[in-house]
Ligand SMILES: Nc1ncnc2c1ncn2[C@@H]1O[C@H](COP(=O)(O)OP(=O)(O)OP(=O)(O)O)[C@@H](O)[C@H]1O
């Protein structure tokens with residue numbers, strides 16, 4: 001009889017405990033739901049502010065760039081050399097601002113899933129040749145050389161402007177984070193179902209810890225004082241673009257001071273336009 005009542009008391013205690021636990025779980029769930037709703041609101045507000053700021057910056061920027069272009073090309077009369085030098089600085093800084101607003105807008109579109117892509121069969125080699133032309137002034141400034149090692153590849157189905165952006169971002173980084181007079185290699189080859197593109201530099205390199213952080217927005221990476229940060233969105237956007245194409249992107253390095261290699265892949269469609 002005594003054992004029986006002991007068991008009942010134990011069962012009641014357990015039941016109370018369970019009840020207690022259930023109540024606590026319910027309370028925490030409500031708290032979490034509240035916090036989630038708050039976060040959602042804050043995130044929406046952040047998106048609105050980012051969208052507005054980006055838009056408000058882009059409009060006046062277009063006008064600044066347009067007028068500087070017009071003045072430099074002699075539209076408002078002959079421009080003395082010393083004034084032209086000053087206008088070049090305005091032009092360079094407007095370009096930096098434009099990259100910032102473009103990257104912010106892309107990042108926002110990627111986050112909200114509103115980026116639109118128009119895929120078309122494209123010759124990757126042609127895109128690379130164009131990127132090489134575009135990056136020339138940057139390389140010239142640092143006395144760097146870009147060598148291409150390209151295997152003939154089939155056309156890939158991709159959004160040309162986005163993949164160009166990826167190439168330019170990687171080549172700009174390779175130049176920016178390497179000393180003067182170094183060489184950058186761009187290699188392309190095809191491997192069964194994908195095209196593999198590598199950008200190899202002889203620059204400041206990366207440690208294992210950095211390799212993990214690289215593709216996050218605004219990563220904090222220690223580097224020698226003469227190598228300043230950019231905005232910190234280039235790689236995160238580039239990887240997202242590549243992944244939206246069904247490809248992959250990663251980085252390799254032998255360590256600090258020993259150069260880096262950035263690699264991305266693009267799938268080759270089973271039936272290419274050439275087969276049609
Ligand atoms: N080729 C490279 N060699 C060494 N470090 C690199 C290289 N490419 C990128 N990094 C490191 O990764 C960081 C992030 O690169 P990412 O391109 O995203 O941003 P960023 O170059 O700082 O700015 P931006 O948004 O203008 O491109 C860089 O600040 C740099 O520390």
Ligand SMILES: [Mg+2]
Pocket residue numbers: 169172173230234235
């Ligand atoms: Mg960059």
